[in-house]
Amino acid sequence: MDSYDFKEAEKRIIKFWEREKIYKFDAKSKKKIYSIDTPPPTVSGKMHIGHAFSYAQQDFIVRYKRMKGFNIFYPFGTDDNGLPTERLVEKTKGIRAKDFSREEFIKICTNFLKEELPAFIQDWKNIGISSDFDIYYSTINEHCRRISQWSFLDLHKKGRVYRKDAPAMWCPECQTGISQVECQDKILKSKFVHLVFRVDGKDIIIATTRPELLPACVAVFYHPSDKRYKALKGRMAEVPLFKFKVPVMEDERVSMDKGTGIVMCCTFGDQTDMEWQKAYNLAIKEAISKNGRMAEIAGQYKGMRIKEARANITEDLKKQGVLVKEEGIEHAVNVHERCGTEIEFVKSKQWFVRYLDLKEKMLEWGNELKWHPSHMKHRYDNWIRGLQWDWLISRQRYFGVPFPVWYCKKCNEVVLADETQLPVDPVKDKPKKKCKCGSADFEPENDVLDTWFTSSMTPQLAIQLMPKNMQESLFPMSLRPQAHEIITFWLFNTVVKSNLHYSKNPFSDVIISGFVTLHGEKMAKSKGNVIEPQAVVEKYSADALRFWAASSKLGEDMEYRENEIVAGKKFVTKIFNAARFIFMNIKNDKDKKTRQPKKMEEIDRLFLSRLNEVIENSTNAFDSYEYSKAKSEADYFFWHVFCDNYLELVKRRTYSGTKEEKENALYTLHSSLLAILKLMAPFTPFITEELYQQHYKNQEKEKSIHLAGWPEKFRIAEKKDDADKFNLLIEIISKVRQAKSEANKSIKAEIILTIEKETKDKLKGIMQDLTSVINAKEIKEGEFKVEFI
């Protein structure tokens, strides 16, 4: 074969891996298990380059562990119960979720996924991810709904979930509660109005952009160190227009330089308002109701839309002379990304997971994990320290895992589903028993669970696909690989859930990958700066893509440059050609010398000694998750030691050496190439598999290089000054090449070389190799000199 056709080969090799079940988890094996809590990618389109980058990085580790002899449990799931999938379906099908019943919409989504998923998952296969794709879950399927609902029931049993009235983000236009991901920042024009509040007959001026919230005002705040208002502490302020009185209080959350430095607090104004309500146990007043209109307490403004009320109230404030100043401003507000409407906080009944009391324990759980890189733990800690609320898990969406809950119409009692009937859809199904009060008339819970509530169960989602007797040995898992921006969501929630359910951490090690940037920014569809990995694979091969991904350390973001991928492609070509040279000289199995010769040539010994160093360094690097170091060790050795020097040194013997010399050379070439292939197999699984299949399969036990053992050091007699001797040889070769280049001579030009006697003595045993590689007619003693003939 003259050249390597990666397009043909990679397709063929993927099929080979699938057919031979190379990556199958062996449930019967006695080998030690290494299990991975694989991130389930969100189904919202195609695999993007960031996916390719981080999944390749976790795959390096997994492939290494597999070669190290572990029984690998590497499942694959897709996260498709969330809003992104819902949105994708709506977009692709041109429909709107709210026009369907939940059951209908779920059916549409499920069918859609059934069609789209194989192509979606194929992208992961195409970049050589070595998951056992038969261990598969989809976070919306029955299996996952059952586990997610079980989780809810279990937490309920443990007293960890509760339902209560709480402010929720609400879109008055769409009339639905929304989650944080549905919010968007938008710069809007607004008016800052300065209003007069009266305190003990004195006027104080308060600025606000929301005069329509005046009827919900419950207090006014200033900063404790603000001397202007210090005297007012504990007094009552009279709210303009509405004429009721609220206390003047101090709190550090006020910024002295904003507005007039004194602010009104309305229970559902914004986040801070709600914090104050909670902190000082202030009254709860609702100015805006769910339909987006003014509520009862707005008096004459009741029933008006928000903007209408704002205009009317502003007008009336002016009339009464209590509006002293009006200034136009621009500020960022949260809007509903679908309709652009400003988000309100509205009181409604929501389910929560109670966990604020566990902050100390959460920090301990984090300490018990082994973080790679270690600084990523700070993000976890920092998030916990800043936690202010219990986990709100209800979402007013359609496509998601329903709460396994009904409410008794007669006595309002919460009725839970029975574990045996999971998964349930309360809208469609009925409780197994009557309510305690005897009634059988139930109201279903319409909300669905936060998608993180389900994805925080990924270890169980995967493990429970296995036979019961296996499950215990798979949990906790060995490794959680993921990206850093979701430490506070996915990782945190998984750790919490696992500890609440099972009183232990879900995994022991965590590896955090960075992401791909373009011009310094994270690649994202919304920024329009995406590179499609599919196109990269098509043009340069999956090996090249992975080779590039291996050049960045864990946790480091990397700037995308197409040129870097070229280096990977060159590596593939180079190793193919190096193998071609070797096997040009080894025509058949008879020529293969797999046993180490009794009397080894000095140059071979020196070379293998150097290779041993690489094997050791590479292994150590992998053991501490430093795959990029492992890769550069092997890559450097292959290119600069093996190809640039050793192959040239050994040519004399392979072309014109004695039988013994030749056999010795071929042994070293044959066995060192295998070691190099193995060292590179985690990174470039395709070309290494191809060469293994072509040249090594017959003599090796395993049917794939990826099942073959990780290379062991060669058993040779190593001496202290081996490295010095080898480096000295290479240094001289390099100096001769330099001289030839400067003289514009061919690299093969014949020369007479002069070197110091001392140097010559040091190179005892390898002078003949030196002579041939530089094509010297003679090597003299004296000051270093290169003469052309």
Added chain:
RNA sequence: GGGCUCGUAGUCCAGUGGUUAAGACGCCGCCUUCACACGGCGGAGACCCGAGGUUCGACUCCUCGCGGGCCCACCA
């Protein structure tokens, strides 16, 4: 505003309390019987973001800046 992180040749990145600061891409020059021109060899190219400090000595440790990024918070 808070936390974390990064800042090394035109570009992407290695790296260590004392090195001739590594490699790759790009650039320039030379080299074609004998694995590879999808190549080889050689070369040019870096006051290691800035200012202080610790030290006999810092690109490497500390402090403060400046700049990029991510997450969180804020958005009266």
